[in-house]
């Protein structure tokens with residue numbers, strides 16, 4: 001193995017805070033940047049966190065402003081692509097791996113996953129996926145093409161601990177050794193190739209055994225089980241892994257899996273009158289229907305024990321979020337207490353969420369726009385701050401607590417202490433699209449008032465708020481235009497480059513007194529448009545952007561760029577829409593750094609390769625590398641044009657050593 005290029009070196013200070021802080025070039029950056037909330041920690045408070053070493057790391061590697069050419073990102077910029085274990089590894093039952101909730105639920109309800117070839121039993125799950133378990137060398141070749149210096153991957157908990165419970169007895173872990181050897185191999189291979197590993201501990205693939213035992217994240221015991229599993233990972237891999245992400249997207253994990261089921265495992269849904277999901281469901285059933293299969297759970301220690309196999313309950317996603325955030329904090333605590341000083345790595349969480357753009361059209365008055373900005377901030381506190389505030393400030397945003405009233409779980413004093421600053425090393429942010437936001441109106445066009453104190457509840461918490469990337473929804477979650485940007489290949493996925501700049505500013509302004517090593521974009525990317533997504537009426541969107549003087553976002557596309565599976569050499573490999581996506585988003589990221597002074601330190605494109613796109617199966621392609629999942633037994637990796645485009649962008653826009 002080569003000498004280690006440790007993550008800390010690559011986390012060298014970009015000096016963004018000190019460099020070239022100009023007035024924003026466009027009002028896009030200040031649309032909803034909030035002044036710090038009352039509950040945001042001051043510098044002093046943030047420094048209180050028991051974690052002194054990130055500062056040392058900073059100063060050791062700091063580059064002077066003079067060395068960073070104006071307009072370029074610094075040489076220390078972390079550049080790479082991301083994947084997740086269940087989406088790429090395959091080998092679902094190889095070498096002693098245990099089942100995750102994704103194995104279990106996709107096997108039980110195969111028709112809830114899209115597939116173009118229902119005769120192929122592997123087309124509706126991650127059984128084989130990209131078979132990265134056996135083909136990792138080929139993935140590395142793709143990383144090299146894009147000139148990646150980092151690779152973000154996730155570790156499958158049930159590959160290491162098939163029943164989810166990690167234990168160390170007499171100095172020996174009960175680990176599935178073969179599984180651990182796979183990650184040893186991956187990590188070593190990356191380092192030999194000068195690619196720094198950035199490892200995510202949890203990307204939605206909870207061991208099924210824990211779901212059966214206590215309902216997974218709905219039970220407080222998940223916190224300690226996660227922290228123990230994390231401890232094993234730090235101990236085993238931490239000599240080589242210097243960048244850790246605890247949890248990927250708590251919002252999607254909890255809202256997708258415990259509220260909006262059956263899209264995401266474990267297929268719980270708490271919408272109105274949930275129907276019990278039948279395993280003979282015909283076709284993709286996203287209109288309702290949930291799994292009742294679950295173990296007996298206790299939301300918190302001492303709480304009532306909820307029986308096994310119960311119907312989904314109100315507030316499940318709220319409790320899932322609560323437990324997962326505490327689990328994150330406990331894992332960080334283990335790392336800081338036992339490993340960080342010696343291993344000198346950094347640890348943080350990855351949250352997701354759309355930046356919120358205040359709605360504006362030619363009739364919007366200045367007063368209305370001001371009010372919409374206020375609502376954009378509020379919407380961002382609900383969508384992002386709910387998950388990003390606790391690991392920074394130690395608590396939920398005031399607005400969320402007030403509006404949720406007694407439906408909001410409360411962190412104990414000890415939990416708050418653990419949470420506060422638990423992502424101060426860095427914050428990971430996954431960003432794809434944007435939302436418009438404004439104060440909601442009733443049917444007569446009258447503004448809806450915020451909930452009063454008595455009204456505060458889960459159901460009322462957002463009654464006066466409106467946010468979406470469309471101006472409305474038709475049945476089947478079809479966008480009513482104008483949409484915020486053009487429609488990419490997934491219903492929620494629209495292309496609006498400024499969102500990354502708006503969101504980076506929002507997060508950075510909120511947490512700059514706490515963050516020690518800035519923000520990393522841990523995912524961003526798009527599915528090339530395809531025929532499966534119903535397209536919004538482009539003309540309405542184009543007219544809208546023209547009417548507000550932002551013609552550059554009126555980028556409709558014609559049929560010629562839509563993915564055509566029968567002609568791989570065409571729009572699949574020549575993915576011009578995706579190239580334009582990266583161009584727009586990366587330019588906005590660059591501006592956030594050079595113009596706004598946002599301390600953004602990395603960008604991981606989603607995704608390195610086409611892979612198992614959850615409920616969309618293999619039908620929606622986010623990759624920069626093509627795989628013919630149905631016909632090519634070898635699963636040959638074929639680079640798309642976007643992969644080389646990213647290499648070019650990197651060379652031109654990132655300072656080269």
Ligand code: GAL
Nearest residue numbers: 084248249252606613614622
């Ligand atoms: C993210 C998720 C990824 C990937 C991506 C594209 O929310 O973390 O696993 O699926 O979206 O949908």
